[in-house]
Amino acid sequence: MSYTVLIPARLASTRLPNKPLADIAGLPMVVRVAQRISAGLPAGTRVVVAGDSPEILQACQQHGVQAVLTRQDHPSGSDRLAEACDLLHLPDDSLVVNVQGDEPLIDPALVSAVAELLTQRPEASMSTAAHPIHEVADFLNPNVVKVVLDARNLALYFSRAPIAWWRDGFAQGVKALPSPAPLRHIGLYGYRVGFLRQFPQLAQAPLEVTEALEQLRAMWHGHRIAVHVTPDAPGAGVDTPEDLERVRRLLGH
DSSP, X not given: OOOEEEEEEOSOOSSSTTGGGOEETTEEHHHHHHHHHHHHSOXXXXXXXXXXXXHHHHHHHHTTOEEEEOOSOOSSHHHHHHHHHHXXXXXXXXXXXXXXXXXXXXXXXXXHHHHHHHHHOTTEEEEEEEEEOOOHHHHHOTTSOEEEXXXXXXXXXXXXXXXXXXXXXXXXOSOSOOSSOOEEEEEEEEEEHHHHHHGGGSOOOHHHHHHTOTHHHHHHTTOEEEEEEOSSOOOOOOOSHHHHHXXXXXXXX
């Protein structure tokens, strides 16, 4: 199986300015993400940073990481990925996996599993991942995106609401979770490149606007999303200065 890992990286961040270049144990964060993935995937797997500034490209070049310069005015991450596919001249029938540049604890095996899923589910335009929820607070948290699946592990729906709703068990309030456990969506995506080029041109879906979940656009237009279920939650990403300090302590050896 051959695929390309794309890592979008933007300097603009309201909570953590210049986040891709934040130092983690002597390396810029986006470089550390790229090196971690490259070390854990089969030899020859292409890992490319899609940056929005010369500073990001320079940092990548200094550490031997391939990078392309994309426009700064993209309205969404999928637009940036589509431009990167064009810059890399990727054919429509190839596969890419989108790994965020603020995931220095990402497991390369999870990246590989998401890519492999597209070869197993030819009816799916996209793939992603999820893990079981074990805490009621996470189930009720609107910042924790949930997903429900069909018998073939294709997504039926994504929501910030607590789904699936246990009718009898939740009659007196949500005090415990049903079995099997609800699933939390992990924001890691695989794409067929032909679909990725088409996706930014699709009209926004009403459900996408309501839930603020871009993947619902694909489903609203009839595309299927295959979901790899992993038993464990991935390492947390970096969104705030506090997150950055936590990761620095973990990787500061």
